Amino acid sequence: MGEMSTLQFGVIGALFLSVASSVSIVICNKALMSNLGFPFATTLTSWHLMVTFCTLHAAQRLNFFESKSTDTRTVILFGLLNGISIGLLNLSLGFNSIGFYQMTKLAIIPFTVLLETIFLKKQFSQKIKFSLFLLLIGVGIASVTDLQLNLVGTIVSILAIITTCVGQILTNTIQKRLNVSSTQLLYQSAPFQAAILFVSGPLVDQFLTKQNVFAHKYSPLVLLFIALSCLIAVAVNFSTFLVIGKTSPVTYQVLGHLKTCLVLGFGYTLLHDPFTERNIIGILIAVWGMGLYSYFCTQESKKKQLADASMVSQIKDKDTTPLLSAKSMGHQDKESQETKISTKDSAV
Template sequence: MGEMSGFQLGVIGALFLSVASSVSIVICNKALMSHLGFPFATTLTSWHLMVTYCTLHVAQRFNFFENKSIDMQTVMLFGILNGVSIGFLNLSLGFNSIGFYQMTKLAIIPFTVLLETLFLKKQFSQKIKFSLFLLLVGVGIASITDLQLNLVGTILSLLAIITTCVGQILTNTIQKRLNVSSTQLLYQSAPFQAAILFVSGPLVDQYLTRQNVFAYKYSPIVLGFIILSCLIAVSVNFSTFLVIGKTSPVTYQVLGHLKTCLVLGFGYTLLHDPFTERNIIGILVAIIGMGLYSYFCTHENKKKQLGDLSPGSQIKDKNSSTPLSGGKNMAHQDKESHEVKKSTKGSLV
């Protein structure tokens, strides 16, 4: 019971860290991009990942965690996939309207459920599906305005959805199957994510913004916000891997939409963004959906634990030759830091 209580506290801590850090970086990046005129979202993300890797490297040198070697091909493909997914999300925002981009983000949850059902044989109850549907409807009401379709934007959105879902599922699967922690996986994969974005970021940003990141005139206040954004990103990246490892990719996406609702609220109270009755209704519906999802997940997990502790299941476990291995945990780059940029159409990570 003590071990289970400690695990639950760890999950709560991971969720809180993810929400706090993600909302903080969204507000920081919105100020940087919308108010200070720094629109280079993809390049900024590569800096986030480089700072994250350097921070973890120093922590590993001081023995804050033990480095565990992972097959190089697995780590390289995983890192490149996550880096590419961030690029596709930014391109999706650049080629689509804000409303269609929000639809792209909403589509990640049902597509993740579909992939896990088909390939991982994971079962989702009707109650869970209903709560997710209610959540998506609420976020859609609160955040989706215009829906303008175009062929290139639609293709980029589909690629963004696929790469994001596969990357987050792999984040969970690799940690559990290889028994590595979120910190170990992030430390191994961050250099490859940073490298792919460092090379492609300036090109993507120049195509989307018609500005050159290397020709930009960096004022002290812009540099200060960039440094702050990179420091917060360390927590964002770590908490992303941690949450997905401790829970699931679907739960992480649900948490991401909670952050969207919080960002809308903070934008209204702190930055005086426009806010309507539609926003309020949508956020309330989304919160109800999140609450039901949390309740149904907790209820089903308790039923599963009671089933595992029953005499019949214990006898079955004793006769079984396959031990259950507990996956360590994780967290990853915030692709949901891709929050709505009305003036720059830039996303954040």
């Protein structure tokens, strides 16, 4: 019970850190890009990852965690895949309308469910699917506005969905298969994610913004917000790997849509963004779906724990029964032998 309580507190802490850091970085980046005129999102992400790696390297040298040797080829491919998925998501936003980009992000959940069902043989109950459906409907109502389709944008979005889903599923499976912690995996893969974005980031940003990141005028305020964004990103990247490792890729995506609802709410209250009845209705439906998802997951988790405990109990009973039987038989044989001796003595 003590280990289970510790695990639950660990999951809750990871979820809270993920939500708090993600909402913080969205607000920080919105101020940086919208108010201070720094639109280079992909290049900024590469800086995030490099600062994350440097922070983890310092933590490892100070013995906060132990570096573990892993399958280098797997980690390199994993890091490159995650870097590509980030670039494709940013390109998707550049090629498509905001509404279609939001639809792309919504499609990640059903596609993840599909991939896990086909390749990992994972079963999702009808209740879980219903709660996810409600969540997607709510977020769609709250955030999706215009839907403008084009061929190139659609292809880029499909590639972004595939790479993002596969990357998040691998985040969970690699941690379990290689027996590494979220911190160890992030430490191993962050340099490769940063490397591919260092190379592609300026090109992607120049294509999207028609501006050169190296020719931008960096004021002290811009540098301050970039530094703040990089520091928050350390918590974002760490909590992402932590949440996926402790829960599942689908739960992480559900959490991501909770962040979307919170960002919409904070945008209205703090930044005075436009807010309509449609946004309110969508957020309420989404929160309802998230609540049902959490409740159904908790119920299924408890049933699984009870089933596992019952199975362990049956195995223990099965293991101890022969011993008891043997002792009983031995005791009976001893009594029988004593009876025979006594009978023999009486006959004499």
